[in-house]
Amino acid sequence: MTATASPALPTLADQRRFRRSIAVFMATGFAALLGVVISAAVLMVMNQRQTRLINHTFQVEREIASLRFAATRLVAANLRRTQDLTPAAQAAIEEARQQLDRSLAELGALTRDNPRQQARMPLLGRTAVQIELQAGIPVRDGLIDDSYVFVQRPNDLVVRLTNVMQGEEEALLARRTQEQRKIERGFYIILGMTGLLLLVVGGLTTASLYSYTSELSASRKALRQANTGLEAAVQARTAQLQRANSEIQRFAYIVSHDLRSPLVNVMGFTAEMESAIRALDDLLIEANADRPDAVPEDTRRILRQDMPEAIHFIRSSTEKMDRLINAILRLSRLGRRDLMPEWLDLNTLVREAIDSLRISIDEAGGTVEIMGTLPQIFCDRIAIEQIIANLIENAVKYAHHDRPPHIRISATNQDDGIALHVADNGRGIDPRDHERIFDLFRRSGAQDRSGEGIGLAHVRALAYRLNGTVSLDSTPGTGSTFTLHVPRHFTGNQDPS
Amino acid sequence: MTQNVTIIMIEDDEGHATLIEKNIRRAGIANQIHHFRDGTSALEFLVNTPGGPLREGPTLILLDLNLPDMSGTDILAIIKADPELRRTPVVVLTTTDDRLEIERCYDLGCNVYITKPVNYENFAAAIRQLGLFLSVITVAQPGA
Numbered sequence: 001m002t003a004t005a006s007p008a009l010p011t012l013a014d015q016r017r018f019r020r021s022i023a024v025f026m027a028t029g030f031a032a033l034l035g036v037v038i039s040a041a042v043l044m045v046m047n048q049r050q051t052r053l054i055n056h057t058f059q060v061e062r063e064i065a066s067l068r069f070a071a072t073r074l075v076a077a078n079l080r081r082t083q084d085l086t087p088a089a090q091a092a093i094e095e096a097r098q099q100l101d102r103s104l105a106e107l108g109a110l111t112r113d114n115p116r117q118q119a120r121m122p123l124l125g126r127t128a129v130q131i132e133l134q135a136g137i138p139v140r141d142g143l144i145d146d147s148y149v150f151v152q153r154p155n156d157l158v159v160r161l162t163n164v165m166q167g168e169e170e171a172l173l174a175r176r177t178q179e180q181r182k183i184e185r186g187f188y189i190i191l192g193m194t195g196l197l198l199l200v201v202g203g204l205t206t207a208s209l210y211s212y213t214s215e216l217s218a219s220r221k222a223l224r225q226a227n228t229g230l231e232a233a234v235q236a237r238t239a240q241l242q243r244a245n246s247e248i249q250r251f252a253y254i255v256s257h258d259l260r261s262p263l264v265n266v267m268g269f270t271a272e273m274e275s276a277i278r279a280l281d282d283l284l285i286e287a288n289a290d291r292p293d294a295v296p297e298d299t300r301r302i303l304r305q306d307m308p309e310a311i312h313f314i315r316s317s318t319e320k321m322d323r324l325i326n327a328i329l330r331l332s333r334l335g336r337r338d339l340m341p342e343w344l345d346l347n348t349l350v351r352e353a354i355d356s357l358r359i360s361i362d363e364a365g366g367t368v369e370i371m372g373t374l375p376q377i378f379c380d381r382i383a384i385e386q387i388i389a390n391l392i393e394n395a396v397k398y399a400h401h402d403r404p405p406h407i408r409i410s411a412t413n414q415d416d417g418i419a420l421h422v423a424d425n426g427r428g429i430d431p432r433d434h435e436r437i438f439d440l441f442r443r444s445g446a447q448d449r450s451g452e453g454i455g456l457a458h459v460r461a462l463a464y465r466l467n468g469t470v471s472l473d474s475t476p477g478t479g480s481t482f483t484l485h486v487p488r489h490f491t492g493n494q495d496p497s
Numbered sequence: 498m499t500q501n502v503t504i505i506m507i508e509d510d511e512g513h514a515t516l517i518e519k520n521i522r523r524a525g526i527a528n529q530i531h532h533f534r535d536g537t538s539a540l541e542f543l544v545n546t547p548g549g550p551l552r553e554g555p556t557l558i559l560l561d562l563n564l565p566d567m568s569g570t571d572i573l574a575i576i577k578a579d580p581e582l583r584r585t586p587v588v589v590l591t592t593t594d595d596r597l598e599i600e601r602c603y604d605l606g607c608n609v610y611i612t613k614p615v616n617y618e619n620f621a622a623a624i625r626q627l628g629l630f631l632s633v634i635t636v637a638q639p640g641a
Contacts, residue, residue: 253595260592261563263615265512271617272519322615 018212025205029198036194043187050180057173060110060117064162064169067103067124070096071131071158078135093135104128114172117165124161130154245335252332256325263318263325270314277307320452324441327454331440331461339380339465341490346374346420349381350409353388357396364396366405374411375418378489383462387470388420390455391482395424397449400477417468417487428476438470459484466490502631504530506559507539507572508590513613517559517590520621524628536567540575543582555585557631560607562591562598570601577606586634588627 074096081089104125111117131154151157280303287294347370354361354368361368377384392407399405408423429437433444440457456470459482463470468486504521508514514532521530533539543558558576562569569591576582586608593599594612602610611627614620 257563257592260613260615261510261513264592264613264617264620265510265516267615267617268516268620269512271621272516318615 014215018208021208022205025201025208029201029205032194032197032201036190039190040187043183043190046183047180047187050176050183054173054176054180056110057169057176060107061166061169061173063103063107063110064165067100067107067128068159068162070100070103071128071155074100074131074135075155081135093137097132097135097137100128100132111165114168117168120161120165124158124165127151127154127157127161131158249332249335252328253336256329256332259325260322263322266314266318270311270318274308274311277303277311323452327440327452330454331458334458334461335465337382339383339490341378341380343376343378344381344384345376346384346411349384350374350388353385353392356389357392360393361396361405364399364405366396366399366407368392368407368409371408371410374409374420375413375488377418377486379466379486380490383466384486387459387462387484388422390459391422391484394455394482395422395426395480397451398424398426398445400425400427400479414485417485420484420486421481422483423479423481425479428478429472429474429480430476431474434472434474437472502528502555502557504528504557504559504631505539505543506530506532507536507564507569508532508559508561509534509564510561513561516620517624520624521628521631523621524625526628526631528631534565536564536569536572540572543576544579557634558585558587560587560589560591562589562593562602570598570605573602573605573607588630590627 074093077089077092077096081093107124108118108121111121130150134154284295284300284303350370392409395407396405403425406425408421410421410423412419412421427445429444433442436442437444437453438456438460439453441453442457443451443453460470463484463486466486467490468484471483471485472480473483474480504526506514506517508517511534514534518530518532531542533542560569560572564572569589573587573589576585576587583606587606588609588611589602589607590611590613592613599610609627609630611623614623
């Protein structure tokens with residue numbers, strides 16, 4: 001058969017390449033995801049810091065506003081005090097002063113990270129103190145020294161200073177907000193790029209999966225085609241063998257029939273000749289009675305001895321030839337018979353075979369023994385019967401001269417069927433003849449029993465038809481064991497020839 | 498047997514024909530025997546010859562199945578399909594003893610099937626039986 005190897009069949013290298021590319025895609029995908037996670041985390045941290053800074057700026061701005069408010073309140077309270085000398089007014093001054101001090105301290109703490117704002121703090125502090133002094137609040141130690149300069153309108157200075165500080169903070173806020181926006185933009189860019197990368201990787205993976213799957217299905221198709229081709233080849237071969245087999249059977253059939261036709265003539269005309277000789281013999285007797293010397297001794301011998309002898313040989317040979325032709329015919333018919341498998345109990349079958357051969361077994365003084373229980377098989381009854389009968393008959397027929405035949409029949413289970421053993425204590429078979437005796441018209445050992453050499457050929461032909469075999473194990477002088485191997489369940493493959 | 502019954506023997510083997518005729522004569526049958534060695538000439542005589550037995554008088558056919566030019570069963574089928582010939586008794590006398598072949602011959606309308614035995618005594622006996630058979634059968638008259 002010419003194997004139609006498909007070009008689409010993926011090679012081992014193809015498969016390796018596919019596995020590698022899939023691994024690369026997966027790795028790329030995971031790396032991209034990991035990158036997104038890491039950059040998101042980093043950006044988140046950065047964003048948090050920015051937010052914190054922005055909040056800080058807001059806090060500073062709030063504190064500046066609060067400080068300015070406190071200063072204004074203090075100035076206003078002080079002004080009010082000139083008309084209102086109630087303890088309530090005094091309390092308002094005190095409250096405004098406390099708020100101013102708190103704001104001052106807070107602002108100082110908040111702007112510690114900013115040297116430019118920090119530089120403005122001493123002036124702011126002193127101006128605040130001046131406002132407090134003007135409000136009649138005693139100065140705490142150390143705050144006013146010799147270098148202290150008093151300004152005309154401290155409140156205006158506070159407003160100016162705080163305005164500058166506010167401006168500074170606003171600039172800071174603007175910068176930080178921009179910074180934060182930049183971070184956010186970066187985050188979106190990374191996210192977008194990762195998404196793109198994942199899309200590409202996903203696309204590539206899908207594409208390579210698709211191509212691999214289509215390659216696989218193509219190869220499966222190719223395999224199926226190859227399988228069908230193989231099946232067709234086996235079928236063609238089987239058909240060929242069956243044709244050859246039926247051809248041989250037809251041949252055997254035709255030959256044996258055509259051989260018969262001339263045999264009818266040989267036998268017929270031999271008989272005619274025989275009766276002619278008898279007529280001549282009568283004539284001879286008559287002639288002898290008339291003139292005893294008329295027929296010479298030679299002629300008499302020809303008529304009385306030679307010719308009857310010749311006719312006897314012609315007859316016996318033709319008869320033998322007829323038997324052989326009949327044997328061939330029987331074998332060829334055997335191959336044409338349809339097998340009909342059924343469940344058979346070998347115990348029953350063997351006992352029946354023994355009963356049918358009872359006369360010849362008893363004549364030989366023989367015994368047949370069934371060892372153990374024989375199995376059941378699904379097979380053709382007639383074929384099995386003929387095989388068993390033939391083997392037992394042979395065992396009885398070719399017994400040893402010194403002892404009566406003792407035949408043991410047993411069975412063993414085998415993987416693929418059963419083996420039926422027919423063992424005897426007969427004369428045995430020369431190892432050289434172990435194959436030969438299964439051939440048609442071939443026999444072994446001393447030819448002291450009648451037979452044509454057909455039985456075992458028949459047995460083997462039957463065994464083959466049952467999808468089985470027959471084998472022989474024998475020691476000359478001791479005995480032989482014939483073993484029939486057949487499937488437990490005959491499935492049948494007979495051709496309709 | 499009626500004297501005017503003609504025996505037509507279709508047999509390619511000269512020896513068989515001689516042996517059959519010898520034994521028929523030994524059985525005391527003196528009827529005319531027409532011998533044909535092949536199917537074609539036998540059919541020609543049976544069907545087409547104006548002076549053939551078909552129109553002349555009653556006939557009996559001895560038929561061998563293994564002929565050189567055609568199968569005996571074909572001849573049998575033709576005879577049994579012919580409206581005028583089909584009542585003619587046909588005795589198939591052949592070496593074939595295949596069950597299927599015998600059944601086919603009877604299905605086609607063969608009247609007697611005899612297997613030629615190799616054993617000559619049996620052969621002679623079979624022909625003598627045939628002679629006995631011939632002496633008692635009544636053959637249909639043509640046109641009757």
